[in-house]
Amino acid sequence: MVRLRYILIALVVVGLGLLVTVYFSQSEEKRVRKQFDLLSEYVSRDPDENTIAMAHNMQKLGSLFGDSCELKIAVEFLSGTYTREEIASYAARARARFPKLSLEFLDLEITFPENGFAKVSLTARLTGRTRAGEQMRETRELECLLKKIEKKWLFNNIEVIEVLRK
Template sequence: MVKRRHLLIGFLILLGGILLWKILFPSEEKRVIQRFELLSRYTEKKANEDILSTANRIKNLSQLFANPCEFKIEGDPFYSFTGSYSREEIGGYALRGRSYFLDLSLNFSDYKIKFSDRETAQVQLIGRLTGKTTAGERVDEVRELLCMLKKIEKAWLIARLEVVEVLKR
């Protein structure tokens, strides 16, 4: 009886330790996904957002990118955005892009992550942008993205972002 209790207590302590380890020290794959979750959170805009909140979001959003970051978004003249941009330029473009919307959300799914080495990750994923423009139009766009992230000073930063293709419904 006493041995069972000690074994059960030992097992629960071990299980708790493993869970604590997973929470405090996430895998590299989880850290990469967290960067996209942050990008989604900082891109989000609500209709009643104040200017200080906007400035904070743009500052935090630009910190998710390497300096410089390469973009390759082609196919539509209105959405064309190709070249190498600094964090400050990315923040400026993000601010301008968000200004066209009353509300905006960006969600990511279907992550396929490959690590070419300990400092580089290739991520293929789906991005969905939804919102309402200042003109009152609803927007619902889905794109497949290919991103390269580099680990710089222990943080995964987006070094390259490319739109692969437009998904058809």
């Protein structure tokens, strides 16, 4: 009887441990997803957005990145390491060319390869209309690495994955 009691207590402790582990891993995943939601929100633009709102969004956009972020892309002159200020500046200039712009992230696959790092494979879709009225729709596969710094997930590395075309 005493033996059965210890076995039941051990099972309850193990079960609670598993529940806590699942709960905390899910919350970390939600925090990583939230960073992508914020990135989408800050990059996207409505035609009625004023200059002050744009500046505010670009300042917030910079806060999503670490002190530096490496961009790997097939266009060699765009690849490199950028500071958060440079990222916000380039994003502001690019956004200025589009009165309407939308960025959405699809099919996020989040893994935690080591403590303090999140690796995310996803599809990014950027759609918009230029000032000249031309429609733009770009879809790319990305692999992002986020690093947890002071309890906040920050973009550390973004790589555009080339997909074979027919």
